[in-house]
Amino acid sequence: MQVPAQVEYEKATSVEQALALLARYAPGARVLAGGHSLIPMMKLRLVQPEVLVDINAITGLRYIEAAGAELRIGALARHADLLAAPVAGEHFTILHDAERVIADPVVRNWGTIGGSLCQADPSEDLSAAFAALKGSMIIHGPDGSREVSARAFHTGPYQTVVGPAEMLTEIRLPIRPGRLTGGSAYMKVARRAGDWPIGAAGAAVWLAGDVISDVGIGLTAVGATHFVAAEAEEFLRGRPADEPTLARAGEIAAEHCRPASDQRGPADYKRHLVQELTTRVLRTAVRRGREARGLAS
Amino acid sequence: MNHAYGPVPRKEDARLLRGQGTFIDDIALPGMLHGAILRSPLAHARIVSVDVSAALAHPMVVAAFTGADLAERGMAWMPTVFGDVQAVLATDKVRFQGQEVAFVVATDRYAARDALELIAVDYEPLPPLIDALTALDPGAPVVREDLPGGNRVFDWSAGDKAATDAAFAAADVVVGCDMIYPRSHPAPLETCGAIAEYDTTGGRLTLHATSQAPHAHRTMYAAITGLPEHKIRVVSPDLGGGFGAKVPIYPGYLCAIAAAMVTGRPVKWVEDRSESLMSTTFARDYHMHGEIAATADGTILALRARVLADHGAFNAAAQPSKFPAGFFHIFTGSYQLRAAHCEVTGVFTNKAPGGVAYSCSFRITEAVYLVERLTDMLARELGMDPAELRMRNLLRPEQFPYTGPTGWEYDSGDYPRALRLALDMAGYDELRREQAERRARGEYMGIGLSFFTEGVGAGPRGQMDILGLAMTDGADLRVHPTGKAVLAVSVQTQGQGHETTFAQLVAHELGLSPDDVDVVHGDTDRTPFGLGTYGSRSTPVSGAAAVVAARRVRERARLVAAAMFEVAPDDLEWLDGKWRVRGDPDQAFGIAEIAKAAHSPLELPAGVEGHLDASAVYNPPNLTFPFGAYICVTDVDPGTGEVTVRRFIAVDDCGVRINPMIVEGQVHRGLADGIGIALMQAIVFDDTGNCLAGSFMDYLLPTSLECPSPELGETVTPSPHHPVGAKGIGESATVGSPAAVVNSVVDALAPFGVVHADMPLTPANVWRAIQGRPVRTDLAIS
């Protein structure tokens, strides 16, 4: 029977209280949000925290709202919330594309955005999506709050910059106004619905006319540093959004990732997927951007 | 007029819908303890020492056992269902990752789990044998020093080698292929478990257990424990699926029994999912080389096959004792052949034991896969449409009963009609047109056929036994004075609806409503002896026994009715559910009135003692042979290797259908099995013997999104030897469907030059096949 080892439990009703508890019990304390990343690990006894700090009773951390030039997502927003939020899909189709293929509908009811990000599984989909959108994370700690780029949030597999006495509270995604056309997309290949990705790619493209003025490409499960295809992004900026260019970007993304062989697939196949999926998401992002502005694709 | 046959709603549903089923883990007995098994992390190692002292010191632990402890009671080793032995708790060595090493018993399940970490085992690792293809190489690690044959389990063959070789020599075309049927696992949603209660005063053991064969298990427990068989009761509660997983006896059951005897308290052991996937009976794991020989115009002449069967560390294949490779020699399929020959070699490896499970009809899954893949490959080689090639070679109705080149006597069938129906339902010609159009646009769709013949309902007592217990089955039918009936049968349902279908069988014979017939099963104290439910044998064997018993009741009722009418028995005829006076049908008595009379002071005729009750033990004269024609349509994305199953057309012939709704449900399931087995399910190992499919994160089962809405058709060709002409359906779709899926994907990839690709056709495996660099799908990628 796979059940967790013994653990202590505290319930926090405010961020301040949560931080105090984390500090008191560090480093053996873990934040418990939806629990759908943490509790499975605890059942397999891969992690054995001494104290769980349950933050589900903290009000004011579960929201998805546009605030000025940003989309703000509270860390306790459930995956189902993000999938159902019109404001998220309206600005960033990539978020709905990704949520649709994360886990399954029942798990999405309870797992939280913050929890998934902090678990920092290299196969976790939103990390690449937020990286593509060049978002940032708000982290609260004993000395107040700080903002960290989504592209610097992860420091390795299952590791983030969130310290043992800190808590992720919000994700911010910049909404770009003005004459730029933007479109985004996410595509994932898995062995079966609901499975972790073998490889996945997300792209957000902003066009000025026919030229790519800015782009973000996130890659999941293929060993891309900070989940980003930086070299492919560099290549695309300033170039026309035509098929050969997008195809070349896919090749560059594939050259620079470091997938590992495992039971989901061999490394050469994963590398191929990076090329294939990067090109496809770029193509779709570009098309969506043009459609948004009523231009022919 | 089969008034009791039909889509009768199921009696089982009332409790199951309300969450009021009684599954093994639902049962809590007073004073019950919980057991947990410590399992080996290594695939092959000598056991230097096992120290349970720290576990015993845990305040909630009541007992702990090692292999040495069980050896003192003569219970460290147990027989397998195939006559080998298997360790209950390892004594000298561990021989597969996940093998049972120690058993701890605590007052709750969480404490039992904690206590496992307090058991210290010192292992001396040994080189593991993982690749079955190397098992017979000189210098290969020896798994079973206790046996004389090295790693060889058996060699077996069937058919006429000389005639087959001659047919091959004379052929215009020969196509050969290596193909793997990967190791998989039946994975019922409910895992296996047991609660053992031992009454020390009376010396009685009661074992509640997830068992598809309670009586056979009881007989085995008597042999293993030394307890007299009449002091053992096995009760199988509601089962959450079986699919063969609940046929064998597992070490955990014996551990629970030993613990109950030692502690004097009930002991529950229920395995978790990873234990189930890593240690209970696997399925398949056949490495096959097949060849098909034909004339240039597409007449199939002969088939031959060489198979290496990976049996894991112990030979625990649950199949009739005279058939070490099960019924694999039905690989001759559904076609007219001049000759066929197969050879099967079984080997031991450092993996869990088993092999015969998961709706395989004793290896017919492997056989059908081989012949249907070869047939498609032959069609490709000849440039012939695969439907046309099949239609040309299918056995014709006038050839039945048909004795094939390996000795099977198929009972009845109209194969061309079933194939034609499937092709019509699919709109086959239109599909081929669509395929051509899509190919021109660079889109890849595939159309895959599978035509299969099953042999189920084992079996005739002279030929078929398990551990010397002949494969007959019994039925006891009692009719109460008010005309309500109770049928006790030895088979054990795991979802197939026996409580309903068996009631329908009896109700039909006796003119009753199925509501008037209760079906008792699963408790060895209350049911007659029989070999249990697997191999689709319930309808053909136990169902037949129920019908025979019911007809005996009916004949006894004739005698009583004759006495009631004061006529001769021959003056009565059975018509519309009653015994009626010939020529005066309004003079009639139904079973209820006759039952009352049989229990009354009425002077009874000879042959009736005071009731209508009757029993039967049914010895089937042959297997029954359901068959079907399946067509699978897939779309393949060559850029990613992803396969989408678009349509699944299935025409099944299982003879007379007692409950069409239940029959269709069985087919739905088997088609989903085919999708899972063909595309995603495999138990794979790395080269140190780590099982990489030890959870549902990696042993992937199809969801609602992978399974299209199936399109079912039927033909009905009654079995000439079954009392009501029924053949059985439980495994047909699992047998027939994987080949249809694989044939479809390979068909889709034909423009890339792919002629074969092994299961599971995961995106990676499909992509590698397209690249012309396939991998061995049974070994982990490294």
Added chain:
Amino acid sequence: MKISVTVNGTDHQRDVEPRLLLIHFLRDELRLTGAHWGCDTSNCGACVVWLDETPVKSCTVLAVMADGHRVTTIEGLARGGVLDPVQDAFAACHGLQCGFCTPGMIMTARWLLDHNPDPSAAEIREAISGQVCRCTGYENIVRSVLRAAGHDGNDGGASG
């Protein structure tokens, strides 16, 4: 730790270990054995119950997280002994065989129909995609939910 959970309308107070999974609390503590467990990795969905009217996999929730909340299980679905239309529909459409996945499927189906009274077959398949059935191949489960939504089964199949 002392918790108070309202299950199927009845308040229960118990003292439990923080690590106790909600599925075991329901089954072993409260003896509500309708919800089942079938895996170790939150994949199979046999354990689905409602936590505050939201379907969750109760094997991945701690009982202490339900403190002060409401849980609904299959045992709480029928009203005064009268089966929910979803339960009736499963019986009519042979939507269950062994019955082990059934309570979880029914809880998800009921929730779906409460929020989307006329779902398409594709929406039904999506809603149950996190729950495994080994017996039915899903077809009759989908037909059952369509029937509960008011379709009489002559709609030409439950394809997605």
